[in-house]
Amino acid sequence: MTSRRQFLMGCSAAIASMAGGRVGNLIFANPHAAGPAATTDDILVMVFLRGGCDGLSLVTPYDNPIYVAKRGDPSNGGLAVSGALDLAPNNSTFDSSIGLHPQAAPLKELYDQGHLAIVHACGLDNDTRSHFDAMDYIERGTPGNKNMSSGWLTRHLQCVHPDGTLPTLAAAAAAPISLLGEPDAVAMNDTRSYRLSGGWHYTNNPDPRYKDAMLNTAQTFYTGGDPVLAAGKRTIETIRALSGTTAYTPTTSYPDGDFGDSLQTVAQMIKLNVGLRIATVDLGGWDHHESEGVNDSWGPFNQLAATLSQGLQAFYNDLPAHQSKLTVVVMSEFGRRLGKNLSNGTDHGHGNVMLVLGGQVNGGKVYGTWPGLQDENLDQHEDLKITTDFRKVLSEIVVRRLGNGKLGTVFPGITPQIYASTNRLGIVNGTDMPIDYSSALNPVYLPMARR
Amino acid sequence: MAITRRHFLATTTALSAATTAAVLMPYDVIEVQAFSQAATSAPAAATNAPLAVLALNRMGFGPRNGDIAAFNALGSTDTARLAAYVEQQLNPAAINDSMCDAKLAAARLKIQYDAHTDPDPTKSYPARHEALALDTLSQDITALWPRARGVAPYLAWQERVRPANEVRVATWIRAVYSKRQLNEVMADFWHNHFNVNTNSSSVIAATFPVYDRIIRTHSLGNFRTFVKEIAKSAAMMYYLDNVSNKAGGGEGGNENYARELFELHTLGSDNYLKFYDDRGSVGTITYNGQTYVRGYIDRDVYEAARCLSGWTLNNGHWEHPLPDDGTFLFYNDWHDNALKIVLGVQFPYNQGIEDAEQLFDLLCGHPGTARHVCTKLCRRLVSDTPPQTLIDAAVATWMANIGAPDQIKRVLRTILLSGEFRASSGQKVRRPFELVAAYVRGVGADLPIDEVLADPSAGDYWESFFWQYDAAGQPLFEWPTPTGYPDLASYWANTNGMLRRWNLPYLLVQPWGGNMAVDLRAQTDAAVPGGTCIQITDYWISRLCGYSITPGVRTELIHFLAQVAQGGDPNQPPKPMNGEPNTADLITERIEALVQLIAITPDFQRR
Structure with missing residues (x-):
């Protein structure tokens, strides 16, 4: 892996060519400069399904009679999934068959190949049914406390001090809350147009005396630590870093649209070998209170399930050389209600699925304990119960794949029971290390001062 | 009616950004205050x-x-x-706004689509290519409804969403030219508070002028009245699904609107007591000697959804087919007339439409x-x-x-x-809409006017304008979730949005990028004829910022205009330097770059 400086010298020839004492100005700030460097160079990609993905339709107990009755028989236009792709769950707690939605055939392939694992009845064990609160709690990593001033990925990065050109990428218009307070998080939905647009003589003029004259002037404005100044500074550093990159040609076929585009941006950055460790990608639009259409080609759920599945497969297969270091986690803020509503949709629910995809994933298995769908086994008599805390899944990846045992810092308030040595999921390979459950945080997290 | 896909929650974070700095609970004060220093110092x-x-x-x-x-x-x-x-x-009505009125009357927005022929003649329509005035802005719901319905005679998609696009153009024109500026700021505020996404349903797009008018009518008025008018609107009915909130059959109604009414429109999530299962243990607060329940629980949302059942529209639904004109309908057959308890108050049986009125009273009267x-x-x-x-x-x-x-x-x-x-100077970051509007006002640019040209693919300047502007992350009336756009620097101070905001002053004046009209060189020559680099820089700082910005930043701007690194003199007019072609165009380009750089300064990025 190249360091930031090597990246600038090597990949961005245009900048290197103008060197002459200027490269020194271009070295990226590393806000985590002090302390030990990261122990692994694994890459974690967090895919967040915004809006409350209907996990009971994505990984469905399709022949469970309670499920069919509450969702409605598909032969009568109901919302129970028809034509599910049966999975071998390798999990004795299920009391019915379990299958993937028919649009998730690409996920079935990954599952059967052993790259994809599923966790069911999983999520944020908090009573909220609010999208905004639930996402806040999950992404800050502090259920019940949305005033935590940093995201869980930010605190993980603080622990491991990655030293790359571009360790953190939010493939979106803005960074998600899981990266709140991370001054080096780069948000970008497109590498190719990431440059300053202005009059030709003072931006693209090949004469080194004038090239980037505007950028050079702008750079002098953005020194200092407040969020606006830090973001401007990071913007200029990123423009310079990307100025030598070319258009990306994937080796697989991504779905059209923002999700496929975002995954391609992440894949490009991984292949550029710029030290990417954490990337976030969003796929929104899952809030189907009305006309969910799980069995209809026009159905919004149907289309999103296809986009998700095709995107994940294209992304994973586009990176054969990196799969052994790659882990992709897919989650949503909550599942949806077991019973459908009168608008042929589903209201906000509770337990849901998480997907874990990667070269070190013990796939081909559905993890977790199925709580059952009988009334007394439901949360508030309405929704799938949560038997696996989302932090249990993420903790195992943080420890075993990302080499960070400071779970008390990443998830303040986490109890040893959640990641107890006696009942770990074993969803990814890796070494367990001593776990530090104490919170190393000061009561207040402040983004570190920039150089 | 064709049901359009929901695009709620299509993006990221903002959701939480929007709730982050909400009302502080006492035990959170220390941490939140410290956070705010970190996020918004x-x-x-x-x-x-x-x-x-x-x-x-x-x-x-x-x-x-x-x-x-x-x-x-x-x-x-x-x-x-x-x-x-x-x-x-x-008192906006007392302000003479004739310049803005004239700009609105002169506005033109192209509509363009190909002919469509179908075996069913009601599904066929001829081609159209015209630069039209903003004629739907003043139309009422019954006039706009045929665009919303999606039944015969069928209209091109461009006709159906046209009203929202006209509101979009009018909103830009008013922000740039209107003297009733606070009225525009408040319209923007309430559009976000009562956010609907024009992309989530063609009904919302087709009836959007009505929604915009509701917001403008009540934006300085009474909140309780405002909430009720929003609840009755076609846009909110379709955005949060209350149009299909019907009780009965052993299944639940649709609680989407009821939940956001509590969480976003009125009490806010800080008054959501999600850990309580029963009302009895919630407790009370007092304000001015009056006692109120402390907050709301899930049960209140469920009960409120029952209060709002039957609040729908005359939309041609088979159970109430006529009239089909988009007007508000309270349909008692869908209303749950059983007893309800909301916020600890028992609502009598058979109150019908009064259930929701009582609900609005309770919510809007709560401290x-x-x-x-x-x-x-x-x-x-x-x-x-x-x-x-x-x-x-x-x-x-x-x-x-x-x-x-x-x-x-x-x-x-x-x-x-x-x-x-x-005492709050500089404490807000300009979001893209505020930044571009401020730039256009500052440099005295004119917003585009579409035209029909010989080349059918040319002349649609507004479409180009929106294409460029929207990439900055704040397309008007298209925020997918009901929170509205975040209003915190921590959301907008990011690498992608920052770069897009820096680029817009350049992009929007390009013929392919919005065709906004402004002659910076002519204005410079008229205001500071023969001016030195210092004088020209100070002139444009005063036009855009209105005050003396950070001294070091001003110096760098002067040095750029003079090209001091190439031996230029700040006390001389800008001149071509070594190797630069000696043309007037070059100096024009440099002055334009200077003005763009002023817009890039941290000083201009704040307000």
């Missing part, structure tokens, strides 16, 4: 803007040429000038609602983390005028005349 070393600039930036979209002088002529002291300006702006909405108003007008003293004062005005027809106007007066407002 005041600008380093920027000079405080004079009151005229602060007023024009907060109560409007920044100064046009002459606005600062006009403000300063309103009185002999800052206090007198501010008081006069606030009163002027709080938690006052605190939630007043905090957002203060965040919009003053600071990401408004002082508690100011919020308290706004809440007091709100509660004391709970039934007043000008309740919101009175609250705004409290906020805008406060010491906290006057």
Whole structure:
């Protein structure tokens, strides 16, 4: 892996060519400069399904009679999934068959190949049914406390001090809350147009005396630590870093649209070998209170399930050389209600699925304990119960794949029971290390001062 | 009716950004205050803007040429000038807005589509290619409804969504040209508070002028009246699904609107007591000697959804087919007339439409609602983390005028005349809409007017304008979730959005990028004929920012215009330097780059 400086010298020839004492100005700030460097160079990609993905339709107990009755028989236009792709769950707690939605055939392939694992009845064990609160709690990593001033990925990065050109990428218009307070998080939905647009003589003029004259002037404005100044500074550093990159040609076929585009941006950055460790990608639009259409080609759920599945497969297969270091986690803020509503949709629910995809994933298995769908086994008599805390899944990846045992810092308030040595999921390979459950945080997290 | 896909929650974070700085609970105060310093600390070393600039930036979209002088002529002291300006702006109908009216009348937005022929003649329509005036803006719901219905005779998609596009253009024109600037800021605020996404349903797009009019009618009025009119609107009915909220059959109604009514429109999530299962243990608070329940629980949302069942539209549904004109309908057959308990209050049986009226009374009269909405108003007008003293004062005005027809106007007066407002220079980051509007006003550019040209693919400048502008992350009326756009620097201070905001002054004036008209060179030559680099730089700083910006930044701007690194002299007019072609165009390009750089300064990125 190249360091930031090597990246600038090597990949961005245009900048290197103008060197002459200027490269020194271009070295990226590393806000985590002090302390030990990261122990692994694994890459974690967090895919967040915004809006409350209907996990009971994505990984469905399709022949469970309670499920069919509450969702409605598909032969009568109901919302129970028809034509599910049966999975071998390798999990004795299920009391019915379990299958993937028919649009998730690409996920079935990954599952059967052993790259994809599923966790069911999983999520944020908090009573909220609010999208905004639930996402806040999950992404800050502090259920019940949305005033935590940093995201869980930010605190993980603080622990491991990655030293790359571009360790953190939010493939979106803005960074998600899981990266709140991370001054080096780069948000970008497109590498190719990431440059300053202005009059030709003072931006693209090949004469080194004038090239980037505007950028050079702008750079002098953005020194200092407040969020606006830090973001401007990071913007200029990123423009310079990307100025030598070319258009990306994937080796697989991504779905059209923002999700496929975002995954391609992440894949490009991984292949550029710029030290990417954490990337976030969003796929929104899952809030189907009305006309969910799980069995209809026009159905919004149907289309999103296809986009998700095709995107994940294209992304994973586009990176054969990196799969052994790659882990992709897919989650949503909550599942949806077991019973459908009168608008042929589903209201906000509770337990849901998480997907874990990667070269070190013990796939081909559905993890977790199925709580059952009988009334007394439901949360508030309405929704799938949560038997696996989302932090249990993420903790195992943080420890075993990302080499960070400071779970008390990443998830303040986490109890040893959640990641107890006696009942770990074993969803990814890796070494367990001593776990530090104490919170190393000061009561207040402040983004570190920039150089 | 064709049902369009929901695109709720299509993006990221903002969701949480929007709730982050909501009302503080006492035990959170220490951490939240520290967070706010981290997220929104005041600008380093920027000079405080004079009151005229602060007023024009907060109560409007920044100064046009002459606005600062006009403000300063309103009185002999800052206090007198501010008081006069606030009163002027709080009475928009009394402000002569003839320039803006003329621009609205002259506006043209292209509509263009190919002919469609179908075996069913009602599904066929001829091609169209015209640059039309904004004619749907004044149409009422029955006139707009045929565009919403999606039944015979079928209309091209462009016809159906046309009304939303006209509102979009009108909103830009008003932000740039209207003298009723506070009215525009408040319209923007309430559009976000009562957010609907024009992309989530063609009904919303087709009826959007009505929604915009509801917001503009009530934006300085009474909140309780406002909430009810929003609840009855076609746009909100379809956005949050209450149009299909029917009780009965053993299955639940649709609780989407009811939940956001509590969580976003009125009490706010800080009053959501999600850990309580039963009302009895929630407890009470008192305000001004009155007792109120402390907050709401899930059960209240379920009960409120029952109150709102049967609130729907005359939309041709088979159970109530006529009339089919988009007007509000209370359909008693869908209403749950059983007993309900909301916020600890028992609602009688068979209240029918009065259930929801009583619900709105309870919610809008609660001090938690006052605190939630007043905090957002203060965040919009003053600071990401408004002082508690100011919020308290706004809440007091709100509660004391709970039934007043000008309740919101009175609250705004409290906020805008406060010491906290006057002390808040530079504490807000300009979001893309505010930034571009301020730039257009500052440089005196003219927004595009579409035209039909020989080349059928040319002349659609507004479409290009929106294409470029939208990439900055704030396309108007398209935020997918009901929170509205975040109003915190921590959301907008990111690498992608920052770069897009820097690029827009250049992109929007390109013939392919919006075709906005402005001649910076001619204005320079007229204002500072033969001016030195220092004089020209200071002139454009005064036009765009209105005050002396950070000294080091000014020096760098002067050095850029003079090309000091190439041996240029700041005390001379800008000249071609070594190797540059000796043309007038080059100096024009450099002046244009200078003005863009002023827009890139951290000083201009704040307001």
